[in-house]
Amino acid sequence: MKKSSRPSFLGSMALVTPFTSLLKSSVIFAQKKGMFIHHVYFWLKNSGNKEDKAKLIDGLKKLSKAGTIKNFYIGQPAATRRDVIDSSYDVSWLLFFDNAADQDSYQTDPVHLKFVEECSALWTKVTVYDSVDA
């Protein structure tokens, strides 16, 4: 294949539109040293209740506006089933922070406190896994 005089430029440009258009509206995750991954799993009091699930998801969408959140992903259990898979949760909330201090700030962010106030009655259990670079 004939080499272009500017393949890296053209190759990069193909990435520009999707990456920039998705910024903060969904998730872009560029790993760098010191990142902080905060993954929360929610179990609803009324597990399987569509209305409560929708309320929680709406709450998380509002919560995503908290200032130090770099990016986020709102999920639900996939269809996979194996012994090691825990698919009993209702909603997952995956957050990316630039560093541990930003996650600390998030915990006391008014947007976060409001979310807890408005939505905590919906869940019966929350499990959090916080991760930093191994």
Add this chain to the structure above:
Amino acid sequence: MKKSSRPSFLGSMALVTPFTSLLKSSVIFAQKKGMFIHHVYFWLKNSGNKEDKAKLIDGLKKLSKAGTIKNFYIGQPAATRRDVIDSSYDVSWLLFFDNAADQDSYQTDPVHLKFVEECSALWTKVTVYDSVDA
């Protein structure tokens, strides 16, 4: 502030180098419909054993070459401690796939089978959370 005639072009170009240079070498995560998030937490038999932890991390680095993995993040527990936080695991393994079928392929990828063969003696427990768009 005076508006440039091409601010979006210049703004986009600033993103090009870090995004493209990080591709697959670490994590870039651009959410799109149908994505599949596979988050695995490992508990070592010899929890806290640095050598075993290093062996597992080395194994995961090799495993990251599995063809259908879009991006990955290898983590360890952050310093955060609250009732809802499970910080008892030793290593976390966060994978991004373009779709559920790619995760299915990963499960039987020879690179994955070799990883399980070489490293499964290191861990006593694995918990997996698979998530798709909520």
